Amino acid sequence: MASIYYYRWRRTKSHIMAALCFASALIALIPLFLIFYYTMSKGLSSINWSFFTQMPKPAGETGGGMANALIGTGILIAIGSSIGLPVGILAGIYLSAHRTTLFSRIVRFLTEVLNGIPSIVIGVVAYILVVIPMKRFSALAGGVSLGILMIPLVTRTAEEMLNLIPQSYREASLGLGISRWKTTLFVILPAAFKGIFTGILLSIARAAGETAPLLFTALGNRFWSTQLDQPIASLTVFIYDYSKAPFDDWNRQAWAAALVLIVLVMLINIIFRIVTRKRYA
């Protein structure tokens, strides 16, 4: 009865393949847990109050903190948001209002293209646009690069979240004689606010985690600086510099800064997921 054996073989093969698929899910999750484990175990010991409030110490001395990098990242994100949010939200409103025209198809496609452009290339563009004319590295240049980076993320979230609002909202508002722009601004936008807001947080988290575009725009700074026309420190460049340094204490601080970054990014991501899941349901 060869057919029985053949059937058994087919069944066994099916089980083997299912087990392999399960295994690949497990294999992918191991590095995730390893990364969490190492940032926790190596970073936690260096996290204390002075890490957030003090300035970096000179090379060779232990201790010190990354207060300037925290402020720097904050300033860079503020500049980036002031560019990325208005452009992204308004372009998103346009795309959501005109879903099928040729122009909005082109813009939608270019948003995807912009999203796929490596962040280091965006850094080069910000270098050409801001650093060369100003003749020096500056917080402004770093902020511009983060702003360009945020535009496609914000545009897409704004469009998607606005599209989720039922068409009947718009119809009801127009039916009451309210003009289109007031309908969009005061009916549709508030209804989509929660989704757009968390989407904005998500793009801020992404910008906060970027290093490559800052390397030759904001450059980094070991001293306290809040001036927009001067090089400025950031959390990610701090991690990069400290990870390459030959001092154990600096390496530990790099892990600690990575822990701060990862906690921030993960929190925002999980909040985003909870909020959008409720929306979809």
Place this chain on the structure above:
Amino acid sequence: MISSTEEEIPNITSDAAKSSSLSGLLKPGGKNLGDFIFENTTRLFAFLVLSLVLLMAYEMFTKSLPSINRFGWSFISSSTWDPVHDQFGALPFIFGTLFSSLIGLMIALPLSVGIAIFLSELCPQWLEHPVSLLVELLAAIPSIVYGLFGIFVMTPWLRDTVEPFLGDHLGFIPLFTGPPYGFGMLAAGLILSLMILPIIASISRDVMKAIPGSLREAAFALGATKWEAIKIVLSGSKSGILGATLLGLGRAVGETMAVTMVIGNRPSISFSLFDPGHTMASVLANEFTEATSELYTSSLIEIALLLFILTIVLNAAARFIVWSVTKKYQAEY
């Protein structure tokens, strides 16, 4: 009574269609001044996105002109990268980018398809959401954290355990020759595979979920095993998975920080996985601030331009494939 109300409804709508003021409101571009201003403001910003992409291409092109004029096509075929004598050829970086991305893809593709199958076909409902959340969290970890993990955890492990083992047992294959540094192509490929895995897995899962259930039911009705039914689903989602792969490749090609921290940053062309290399993105990260001569900066910008074009082509191809696949299924079912 009922029939009379049914007759009234079409009357109302046809009246509405005739009334120019209401149809003006329902169509874009009504006559209200506020509408006009708002409409055109949003259009201006949509236009800004378009012009930004064009501006990026234009600026990089003009700034790389000195290098383009000086080296022409030999820029991408020459492997001499000598800043001291102003000789620039980008071949080692192009090679490094493609080689490391391909290694990453080789590792990530089977794993991601496995995960996608697991999530869309095999796993119980309650497990699906947490597992896909965890896989997607891999994409949320900043590149610099991957790099840190690479430097302090992965490269020592590769240097002390994996590479000596591979060298001892598979050393006859050119891929596994040379001294184990830890830092090199293998490390870069492994890190890249982690970073592109969530993209490929989540898109493939979506594509497979879009395959109608009737296909699976038909397979089962013909006596297929679970795996045989999955193969049917896979053959239906082939082009979607290809699109996802291209998207992942686009991400891998442009990945900078994690790669530059583990690849060793040496502009050499070697097919051994153990040897250090350099990628287009990593040379930008390392040398851009040090570029002293105009030609040096211009050559680096030309590398950025090449990277820009490469990622646009990959992304456009991927989007087109994913788009045409979803459109096909929307149309058919």
